[in-house]
Ligand SMILES: Nc1ncnc2c1ncn2[C@@H]1O[C@H](COP(=O)(O)OP(=O)(O)OP(=O)(O)O)[C@@H](O)[C@H]1O
Ligand code: SF4
């Protein structure tokens with residue numbers, strides 16, 4: 001069995017609307033290790049959701065994957081036919097969307113939506129599917145599943161919709177679950193419950209999870225590994241503990257420096273001085289130059305640095321002058 005279940009290499013995506021082109025993902029590379037949780041972290045607009053949607057090939061029509069490779073269990077997803085992709089989506093790799101309400105169909109009852117996931121992929125009749133839908137709703141911790149099953153998304157809270165989405169995404173027991181900011185719209189207590197649920201999935205079923213978040217507290221609590229995105233690029237990646245205690249990239253370093261450390265809980269990303277660059281042109285230089293306190297001539301004269309492991313380090317960074325404490 002492959003230890004790496006998803007391997008992303010040099011994935012690039014751009015959006016083209018009437019008058020703007022956005023280079024949203026630029027040579028993104030990372031690996032998802034089977035049964036582990038990888039957190040994809042970054043400020044708003046850094047390209048996290050774009051990467052997630054590219055993995056399932058569910059990008060909106062204005063997006064084009066301009067290059068790169070995504071191997072799923074050793075097979076190239078970029079070359080798969082729609083039919084082959086349908087066999088993978090939902091069944092082997094599923095996604096919980098960032099907006100729980102938008103992720104559900106507003107005009108179909110919750111019970112029917114869960115049941116439909118089952119009937120469209122498994123050999124079950126409608127009655128069996130409805131009964132199983134109730135079990136699924138119960139398993140994701142929803143009180144009174146019978147009532148929830150009859151409800152429509154607008155009648156539920158954000159946290160309840162998020163649980164329904166988790167139920168739908170995990171109904172077919174996928175090997176990989178992509179959870180796009182599954183907790184950001186929720187209050188702290190519900191956030192903790194949802195995270196706990198994801199951890200249970202990983203422990204009980206060995207689900208591999210790509211957890212998208214902008215919260216380092218969530219990272220510290222739930223992720224084995226982290227990849228940090230900045231302006232469409234992965235600028236640092238490695239084991240969570242290593243990354244959080246010895247960040248190598250000036251951006252990660254600045255982000256972590258803004259967090260309250262003593263309680264160890266972390267928190268959401270805070271703004272660091274300056275703004276991320278516009279993504280309307282492909283980066284010809286390191287995109288962090290305008291905000292970086294460690295710029296050297298090489299940064300201004302060479303293409304963006306590749307993600308590599310500095311000699312003696314235990315994780316990877318894309319920087320010509322990483323913060324290095326030996
Ligand atoms: N459908 C779209 N059409 C045009 N541009 C888009 C579209 N979706 C995203 N973008 C642009 O692509 C870039 C990356 O967006 P993306 O949603 O992937 O970022 P993100 O890291 O998920 O942000 P957030 O934390 O706010 O969810 C942004 O500049 C965004 O404006
Ligand atoms: S490559 Fe240069 S500009 Fe970019 S983050 Fe590293 S030191 Fe700063």
Ligand SMILES: [Mg+2]
Nearest residue numbers: 048049050098
């Ligand atoms: Mg997003």
